[in-house]
Amino acid sequence: MNLLKISWANLKDKPLSSFLSGLLMTLGITIISLLLLLNKQLDEQFSKNVKGIDMVLGAKGSPLQLILSSIYQIDAPTGNIPLEEAERLTRNPMIKTAIPLSMGDNYRSFRIVGTNRKYVDHYGATVGQGKLFQNDLEVTIGARVADVTGLKPGDTFSGSHGLDEEGEAHADTRYKVVGVFSPSNTVIDQLILTPLSSVWAIHEHHEEGEAHEGEAGEEHHDEEHHEGEEHAEAGEAREITSMLIQFRNPLGMMIARGINNNSKLQAALPSIEINRLFSLLGVGVDTLRGLAVAIMIISGISVFVSLYNSLKERRYEMALMLSMGAGRTQLFGMLLLEGLVLSLIGFVLGMLLSRIGLLLFSMRAEQEFHYSLSTMGILPEEWGVLGVAILIGVLAAALPALGIYRMNISRTLAEE
Amino acid sequence: MLQSHQLTFSYSPNKRFTFPDLRCNDREALLILGKSGKGKTTLLHLLALLLRPESGSVTIGNTDLTKLTPAETAGFRAAHVGIVFQKPHFVSSLSVMDNLLMANYLADKPQDRTRARQLADHLGFGDHLGKKTHQLSQGEQQRVSIARAVMNAPGVILADEPTSSLDDDNCARVVALLREQSEEIGASLIVVTHDQRLKDIFSNQVFL
Numbered sequence: 001m002n003l004l005k006i007s008w009a010n011l012k013d014k015p016l017s018s019f020l021s022g023l024l025m026t027l028g029i030t031i032i033s034l035l036l037l038l039n040k041q042l043d044e045q046f047s048k049n050v051k052g053i054d055m056v057l058g059a060k061g062s063p064l065q066l067i068l069s070s071i072y073q074i075d076a077p078t079g080n081i082p083l084e085e086a087e088r089l090t091r092n093p094m095i096k097t098a099i100p101l102s103m104g105d106n107y108r109s110f111r112i113v114g115t116n117r118k119y120v121d122h123y124g125a126t127v128g129q130g131k132l133f134q135n136d137l138e139v140t141i142g143a144r145v146a147d148v149t150g151l152k153p154g155d156t157f158s159g160s161h162g163l164d165e166e167g168e169a170h171a172d173t174r175y176k177v178v179g180v181f182s183p184s185n186t187v188i189d190q191l192i193l194t195p196l197s198s199v200w201a202i203h204e205h206h207e208e209g210e211a212h213e214g215e216a217g218e219e220h221h222d223e224e225h226h227e228g229e230e231h232a233e234a235g236e237a238r239e240i241t242s243m244l245i246q247f248r249n250p251l252g253m254m255i256a257r258g259i260n261n262n263s264k265l266q267a268a269l270p271s272i273e274i275n276r277l278f279s280l281l282g283v284g285v286d287t288l289r290g291l292a293v294a295i296m297i298i299s300g301i302s303v304f305v306s307l308y309n310s311l312k313e314r315r316y317e318m319a320l321m322l323s324m325g326a327g328r329t330q331l332f333g334m335l336l337l338e339g340l341v342l343s344l345i346g347f348v349l350g351m352l353l354s355r356i357g358l359l360l361f362s363m364r365a366e367q368e369f370h371y372s373l374s375t376m377g378i379l380p381e382e383w384g385v386l387g388v389a390i391l392i393g394v395l396a397a398a399l400p401a402l403g404i405y406r407m408n409i410s411r412t413l414a415e416e
Numbered sequence: 417m418l419q420s421h422q423l424t425f426s427y428s429p430n431k432r433f434t435f436p437d438l439r440c441n442d443r444e445a446l447l448i449l450g451k452s453g454k455g456k457t458t459l460l461h462l463l464a465l466l467l468r469p470e471s472g473s474v475t476i477g478n479t480d481l482t483k484l485t486p487a488e489t490a491g492f493r494a495a496h497v498g499i500v501f502q503k504p505h506f507v508s509s510l511s512v513m514d515n516l517l518m519a520n521y522l523a524d525k526p527q528d529r530t531r532a533r534q535l536a537d538h539l540g541f542g543d544h545l546g547k548k549t550h551q552l553s554q555g556e557q558q559r560v561s562i563a564r565a566v567m568n569a570p571g572v573i574l575a576d577e578p579t580s581s582l583d584d585d586n587c588a589r590v591v592a593l594l595r596e597q598s599e600e601i602g603a604s605l606i607v608v609t610h611d612q613r614l615k616d617i618f619s620n621q622v623f624l
Contacts, residue, residue, distance in 0.1 A: 001517040013509035325494020325522040410466040
C-alpha cells in the first residue's frame, strides 16, 4: 500500500477514461516521435549520399529531378547528354573530379549504372567478394542487390530496359557479375555498377534490334527518357545521363550559372535543391507536428476533465483520507501521480509504436525506393518530448488537485 | 482517556454551540444522545479535532489537541484516534484489505496484514478481503469501518451514528463489536447518536 498503488488503483477503477487519456497521449507522442525519427533518417540518408558532390550536370529539366535521379537514384533521369560536351564543360581548373553516370536499365528494379572507378571511390565502397568491374558487361553489385536477388560472382543476368521491372529484357546480351560490394550504407548498396562502355555496348545491340521493330519500338523509347531521339540521329556520338562534379573550391558554383545560361545542358546544385525539397516537405512535417502537439494537449484536457470529475465523486474519499492522517500534500502528490503515470504510459507506448511505424515505413521504402532506414535508439529530442508529456500530465492533474488544499474536511465529511 | 473542557463552537454568530464537559476513561464507553441539529457531528469533529473549537480544550491521554499545529494534529489523529462514520465510506478503487492497510499507511505504521486478516475473521468479513467495498452489504461495510478504526489500536474510538442505517440485528452486532474491540485495545469509546435503540446498552450517557 502506497500512494503509487492508490493512484494506479484509481486509474484502473476508471478504465475507459484512463484509456482515453492514455490513448490520446500515446497518439500524440507516437506522431511526434515518428516525425523526429523520419526526419533524422531522411536527413542522414540525404546528407550521406550527397557528400562531396557539389554539382550535377545533366539534361535540361527539373533540377530537383536531376539531383534525385543522379545522386539518390530515386527519380527518373532527365534525359541524356553528349559525353563530349559534358567533358568539354568540365575541363575547367575549378573542377576537381567529374564522374560520369549512365543509366536506363535495371535488373529486378535495381538500377544498372554505367560509371567508372571514381564513383566507387567517392562513396568509399569496397569490394567484398570478387573484383571491381573492368571490361564491358562486367558488373559489381551492391550488398542489398546481392541479398535480394541472390546474385553472386560468376552469375550472369540480362538487364531490362527502363527503370521498372516490367521493362523489356535485353535478352541477347548478358551481364556477368564479377564482384559484390561490402555494405556501405550508401546508395551503392542498391546499385549494379558496370563500366560506362558496357551501357553503350548493350544499347548498340539493342538499337539494331529495335530498328526492325518500327513504330511501336519508337514509342516505347520516348517514354524511357533514356536514349533520346538525338542518340538515334547522332549515331556514334557517346551519351551519358549525368555527371557528378566536385569543385576544387566553393567558387566553382559560378560555373553552374555559366552552364545553365550558355549551353544546352543543365547544372544543378544539390545543396540548393535538397534545401528546397526539405522546405517543401517541411510544410507537411510542421503541420503534422502541430497536429501531434494538439493531440497531446487534448490528452492533457482529457486527463484534466476525468480527474476533475472523479475528484468531485471522490471528495468524501479525500476528506476521509485526510481525517485518517494523510497530509494534503501527500494527496496532492497522489493525484499528480495519476497524471504522471498516464504520461509515462503514453510515452513508453508512443516510443514503441513509433518504432513499429518506422519499421513498417522502412519496409515499404525499401521495396519502393530501395532505401533502408534504421536506428531505433532514443533521440535526444525525444527526451524533450518526454519532458513535455510529463509537463502536460502533471499540469492537467495539478489544476483539479489543487482543490485538496481548499477542502474543508469537517464539512465534506458532514455533508454526506 | 478523553476529556473535554468547556468546548464552544460557532458556524455563524447566531448559531453557537456550547457543549457539556466530557470524560471517558480507557476501556469505558460513553453514549452522547441528541436530536438532529443539536451539534452531535460538530461535537464529534471537535473531539477528533477535524474542527478547531472556538474555546475550550480536548485532551487525549496527556496531550491537549488544541495546542497542536494542524500537521501535528493530523499525525496524532492518525495514530491515536479511530473514527467510524455514519455512512461507511472507503477508497472505492481499493480492496477491503487495502482499505484496512491504508489506516496503517496513513499513520506511518508498518502495514500489518496479519492483524487485518484477524480483525476481518473476527468481525465476520474474512471472505471479502479481496473484494471492492461497494460489493459488501451495509452491515458488512460498517463492520469493515470498525476494523479500519481499530487497525492502529488507537486510544480513542469515535463513532458518529454508526447504527443509523442498520437494521436491529446489524445494529446490535455492530455495537457489540465496537465495545468488544475498544475494550480489547483498551480504548475509550464515544458514540454519538440519535438512535434510541442504543440507550439501554450504554450506562454512561450524556444528552445534548
